[in-house]
Amino acid sequence: MTDLALAASATEPGPAGGLPPVIDARGIEKVFAGGIVALRGADLTVTPGERVAIWGESGAGKSTLLNILGLLDDPTAGTYTLAGQDTRRLSARGKDRLRAQAVGFVFQAYHVLGHRTVAQNVNLKLSTIAAPRQHRATAVSAVIDAVGLSHREHAAGATLSGGEKQRLAIARAIVSQPAVLLADEPTGNLDHANAAGVLDLFDTQARAGVAVVVITHDERTAAWADRVVELHDGSTHGGSTQGGVA
Numbered sequence: 001m002t003d004l005a006l007a008a009s010a011t012e013p014g015p016a017g018g019l020p021p022v023i024d025a026r027g028i029e030k031v032f033a034g035g036i037v038a039l040r041g042a043d044l045t046v047t048p049g050e051r052v053a054i055w056g057e058s059g060a061g062k063s064t065l066l067n068i069l070g071l072l073d074d075p076t077a078g079t080y081t082l083a084g085q086d087t088r089r090l091s092a093r094g095k096d097r098l099r100a101q102a103v104g105f106v107f108q109a110y111h112v113l114g115h116r117t118v119a120q121n122v123n124l125k126l127s128t129i130a131a132p133r134q135h136r137a138t139a140v141s142a143v144i145d146a147v148g149l150s151h152r153e154h155a156a157g158a159t160l161s162g163g164e165k166q167r168l169a170i171a172r173a174i175v176s177q178p179a180v181l182l183a184d185e186p187t188g189n190l191d192h193a194n195a196a197g198v199l200d201l202f203d204t205q206a207r208a209g210v211a212v213v214v215i216t217h218d219e220r221t222a223a224w225a226d227r228v229v230e231l232h233d234g235s236t237h238g239g240s241t242q243g244g245v246a
């Protein structure tokens with residue numbers, strides 16, 4: 001388990017008697033400019049090591065919720081505690097710091113830098129959290145090995161296959177040992193074998209205590225999750241296992 005996940009689980013046990021949630025979002029509303037209501041009272045609690053799929057039709061608010069969970073956007077109402085920190089109390093800089101330390105992102109479109117090598121892509125994430133320079137090379141090599149890309153460590157990102165790009169994106173997301181991994185359609189561009197490889201890597205993270213939250217339209221990915229949370233018109237169904245807040 002990562003330090004942040006441990007810190008989050010070191011508080012009182014949750015209402016259900018298990019680990020307290022590392023993600024605890026309640027009554028989340030998001031109204032965009034022009035009055036567009038994307039979320040209307042969404043709830044989501046996720047404990048360390050849990051694998052949660054978020055499922056819902058186009059426009060249901062899935063990406064909006066993921067952006068809020070990843071501190072890329074603020075809710076217009078509701079409370080959100082991430083890794084034990086009430087995000088309403090954080091400055092913009094505090095949110096940047098918590099995001100860099102606690103959250104790893106994986107997107108459908110990979111967002112790999114094509115002109116940088118595999119190792120440089122991963123190393124960039126470590127520079128965002130100011131990791132000690134003497135530890136970076138070892139940490140970078142270890143995660144590149146963990147995702148099965150050692151033979152491509154010095155290849156340019158642009159030369160990787162789609163499956164390799166997504167494994168690189170996962171290496172970059174996990175190198176900082178986040179408490180939470182947030183993924184938006186991570187298997188959407190991949191064939192069955194590569195999608196299964198991505199889910200295997202997520203399993204390894206979950207077993208290490210990382211909370212994994214995945215937006216998906218893919219039934220295999222939904223079947224893989226411990227829990228499927230349905231978003232419908234900005235509201236969650238099954239967002240919490242703890243005390244009926246969903």
Ligand SMILES: Nc1ncnc2c1ncn2[C@@H]1O[C@H](COP(=O)(O)OP(=O)(O)OP(=O)(O)O)[C@@H](O)[C@H]1O
Pocket residue numbers: 032033036037038056057058059060061062063064065
């Ligand atoms: N920046 C924005 N400004 C205004 N409206 C937005 C903005 N972002 C999203 N929306 C609207 O909020 C609603 C929810 O969008 P969101 O992208 O969260 O849905 P989604 O469930 O992820 O959809 P999809 O599966 O198609 O990606 C939609 O009506 C969308 O048009």
